[in-house]
Amino acid sequence: MIMRTLIALVLFGSVSLCQTVPQSLKDPAAKDDRGEARQTKENPQSVQVRSLFNTVESAVIAGNVGSLSPLFAKQVSMTIRGSESGFFSSAQGLTILKNFFSARKPSQFSFSRLNDSVPHPYATGRLDFIMRGSKESVQVYVSLVRQDSRWIISQFNIY
Numbered sequence: 001m002i003m004r005t006l007i008a009l010v011l012f013g014s015v016s017l018c019q020t021v022p023q024s025l026k027d028p029a030a031k032d033d034r035g036e037a038r039q040t041k042e043n044p045q046s047v048q049v050r051s052l053f054n055t056v057e058s059a060v061i062a063g064n065v066g067s068l069s070p071l072f073a074k075q076v077s078m079t080i081r082g083s084e085s086g087f088f089s090s091a092q093g094l095t096i097l098k099n100f101f102s103a104r105k106p107s108q109f110s111f112s113r114l115n116d117s118v119p120h121p122y123a124t125g126r127l128d129f130i131m132r133g134s135k136e137s138v139q140v141y142v143s144l145v146r147q148d149s150r151w152i153i154s155q156f157n158i159y
Contacts (some may be wrong), residue, residue: 038112051143052151053123056142060127065097075146076154081138093156100158104129109140120145120154127158139142 052071059067072090079085084096111125122143129136143155 034144046116048151049121050114052144053111053114053116053121053142054151055056055138056123057110057125058139058152062105063101063104063106066094068097069094070152073152076153077157079115079140079157079159081158097156104131104136107135111140113143121151122155
């Protein structure tokens with residue numbers, strides 16, 4: 001009897017707590033009382049960082065890493081599964097990535113973890129690709145640094 005009462009209290013408490021969460025926290029695109037979109041103040045750094053990570057996602061899933069050329073630092077730290085590891089110039093780093101993707105056709109990729117609130121933002125996610133007719137998966141890690149008032153890729157790892 002006591003156990004049932006406790007379960008009922010927990011469930012009832014959970015339901016009432018869920019109902020008190022403001023709609024704006026549940027849905028960032030929520031509308032105000034007049035039906036207009038609510039304005040959220042976002043950190044400009046976070047917006048820039050997320051935009052850059054979105055660009056990286058698009059380039060990786062398209063297998064078009066050459067488009068990342070202007071986003072690479074002068075020296076990029078890289079660890080590429082089955083290939084190179086170390087510090088490379090931006091041109092060398094892009095060549096290494098192009099070689100990696102020349103033998104692999106990406107089928108799915110997105111960053112599953114993104115940290116945009118630190119001095120060195122990073123994102124990581126799973127990349128699925130087809131190589132020689134079989135599906136494989138790797139983990140992708142990308143970190144950024146601020147250089148000359150813009151964010152650039154300082155590390156690109158594929159494990």
